[in-house]
Amino acid sequence: MSTEGKIITCKAAIAWGPGEELSVEDVEVLPPRAHEVRIKIYYTGVCHTDAYTLSGKDPEGAFPVILGHEGAGIVESVGEDVTSVKVGDHVVALYTPECRECKFCMSGKTNLCGKIRATQGQGLMPDGTSRFRARGKDILHFMGTSTFSQYTVVADISVVAVNAQAPMDRTCLLGCGITTGYGAATITAKIHSGDNLAIFGAGCVGLSVIQGAAQKKAGKIIVVDVNDSKEEWARKFGATDFVNPTKLSRPITDELIAMTDGGCEYTFDCTGNVQVMRAALESCHKGWGECIIIGVAAAGQEISTRPFQLVTGRVWRGCAFGGVKGRTQLPGLVEDYLQNKIKVDEFITHRFPLTEINTAFTAMKSGDCIRAVVNTE
Ligand SMILES: NC(=O)C1=CN([C@@H]2O[C@H](COP(=O)(O)OP(=O)(O)OC[C@H]3O[C@@H](n4cnc5c(N)ncnc54)[C@H](O)[C@@H]3O)[C@@H](O)[C@H]2O)C=CC1
Ligand SMILES: N[C@@H](CCC(=O)N[C@@H](CSC=O)C(=O)NCC(=O)O)C(=O)O
Numbered sequence: 342m343s344t345e346g347k348i349i350t351c352k353a354a355i356a357w358g359p360g361e362e363l364s365v366e367d368v369e370v371l372p373p374r375a376h377e378v379r380i381k382i383y384y385t386g387v388c389h390t391d392a393y394t395l396s397g398k399d400p401e402g403a404f405p406v407i408l409g410h411e412g413a414g415i416v417e418s419v420g421e422d423v424t425s426v427k428v429g430d431h432v433v434a435l436y437t438p439e440c441r442e443c444k445f446c447m448s449g450k451t452n453l454c455g456k457i458r459a460t461q462g463q464g465l466m467p468d469g470t471s472r473f474r475a476r477g478k479d480i481l482h483f484m485g486t487s488t489f490s491q492y493t494v495v496a497d498i499s500v501v502a503v504n505a506q507a508p509m510d511r512t513c514l515l516g517c518g519i520t521t522g523y524g525a526a527t528i529t530a531k532i533h534s535g536d537n538l539a540i541f542g543a544g545c546v547g548l549s550v551i552q553g554a555a556q557k558k559a560g561k562i563i564v565v566d567v568n569d570s571k572e573e574w575a576r577k578f579g580a581t582d583f584v585n586p587t588k589l590s591r592p593i594t595d596e597l598i599a600m601t602d603g604g605c606e607y608t609f610d611c612t613g614n615v616q617v618m619r620a621a622l623e624s625c626h627k628g629w630g631e632c633i634i635i636g637v638a639a640a641g642q643e644i645s646t647r648p649f650q651l652v653t654g655r656v657w658r659g660c661a662f663g664g665v666k667g668r669t670q671l672p673g674l675v676e677d678y679l680q681n682k683i684k685v686d687e688f689i690t691h692r693f694p695l696t697e698i699n700t701a702f703t704a705m706k707s708g709d710c711i712r713a714v715v716n717t718e
Contacts, residue, residue, distance in 0.1 A: 351368060352368070353365070353368040357405045359396065368407070370473060374466070377466065377496060378500050379417045380414040380492065382412045382413070383510075385715050388545075391489075391702075392705065393637055400640045407473055407487040410483065411513055411517040412493070413432065414432060416500075424497075425500075425502075431507070432503065433512050433513065433671055434488055435485075435501055435662075438454045439498055443455040452663075457499070501667050501671050503515075510714050514685055515674055519549045520674060522550040525546075526551075526609070526663075527663075530631065537605045538562050540575075540611060541566075541621050546611040546635055547566075551578040556682075563580070584597075594620050598624060606625075606626060607633065608622070608625055609632075610634050623650055628653065630654075632658070634660075644657075688711045690712060691713035693714075693716070701713040
């Protein structure tokens with residue numbers, strides 16, 4: 342029996358308040374309105390950014406909310422005027438939308454899109470309302486995606502159809518962590534063959550930077566991590582060197598400058614630690630080295646360095662979703678995965694049903710988890 346146009350009651354993991362465990366319970370998911378798409382979510386990854394917002398440290402965090410932004414599923418129904426996807430399409434949700442008509446999208450300079458960013462940040466659909474209800478209350482959306490639910494509603498610019506041959510427990514991870522690191526190396530940074538790099542943090546994002554850097558034929562791909570067990574992971578993805586900064590007798594910046602004849606062409610922060618961000622900048626080569634900030638630091642944290650570091654040519658830049666334009670470029674990444682050009686399967690270290698999503702959060706924070714995938718069925 343078709344559910345089109347009807348309210349769907351299903352299970353979702355609701356965050357009722359900051360720091361509380363998620364509660365898996367019934368939620369009503371309203372039908373999509375004009376330019377909206379209702380998706381049956383099959384798999385979702387769990388990302389540190391979900392934990393960051395759940396902790397209450399995200400200035401944009403508001404409750405009650407359905408978190409989750411790394412999800413894949415199948416289109417259940419579409420609202421009026423939706424032309425970009427259709428019922429039955431296999432899709433990935435996009436927390437960085439792509440309208441192709443706003444100032445950002447038209448600039449050719451960024452993958453950020455301005456069309457719905459304000460309402461997205463308020464946890465609402467573009468018309469300023471919510472499509473979720475539980476316990477008689479409206480529940481907020483998150484990052485325009487809310488994938489910790491068996492069904493979700495997103496704007497049509499926040500979803501992309503991908504090859505249905507690709508398993509959804511893998512494509513979900515292309516909705517954030519893998520694409521973010523891979524895009525940072527292959528799109529945001531302009532790596533030339535032989536460039537020396539340092540990647541701080543070998544989690545899902547850092548490992549993805551490594552595989553992008555290896556593909557660009559970087560010279561030294563030096564991975565810096567406080568967890569020794571990450572060396573094996575880093576080398577599997579293409580790292581040439583591994584350094585644990587806690588085991589050095591000199592600052593990590595001195596070590597990296599010595600290893601690279603003056604500093605790195607590119608460094609990447611994949612930790613979210615502001616001291617690491619400073620070290621990453623100061624490990625760049627004088628005159629041209631660029632430090633790319635990917636990690637998300639808690640509200641109130643700030644980065645600092647001597648302005649002289651910038652005066653002498655080092656550059657600090659950052660990127661969201663790796664600089665990847667989701668609707669235009671994500672289908673190609675899925676094809677690359679299907680042709681074994683990028684690794685995805687290797688990232689999955691843990692799997693959980695939706696009912697155990699709190700255990701997935703605990704696993705994510707343990708040193709041996711690269712990505713935990715949650716099956717929403
Ligand atoms: N800008 C964006 O679009 C996105 C940003 N992120 C952010 O990227 C960051 C990384 O995400 P994941 O890889 O999933 O995290 P993760 O926790 O799996 O990996 C972080 C790694 O950094 C290492 N580390 C921690 N402190 C360190 C230090 N002081 N020096 C060196 N290494 C250190 C840890 O041992 C770990 O291996 C998070 O802050 C996350 O919120 C995630 C996705 C998208
Ligand atoms: N809401 C936070 C900022 C969180 C943040 O930086 N999000 C990244 C993606 S992290 C994904 O896992 C992002 O895309 N930022 C760009 C954006 O427009 O939000 C805060 O206010 O600190």
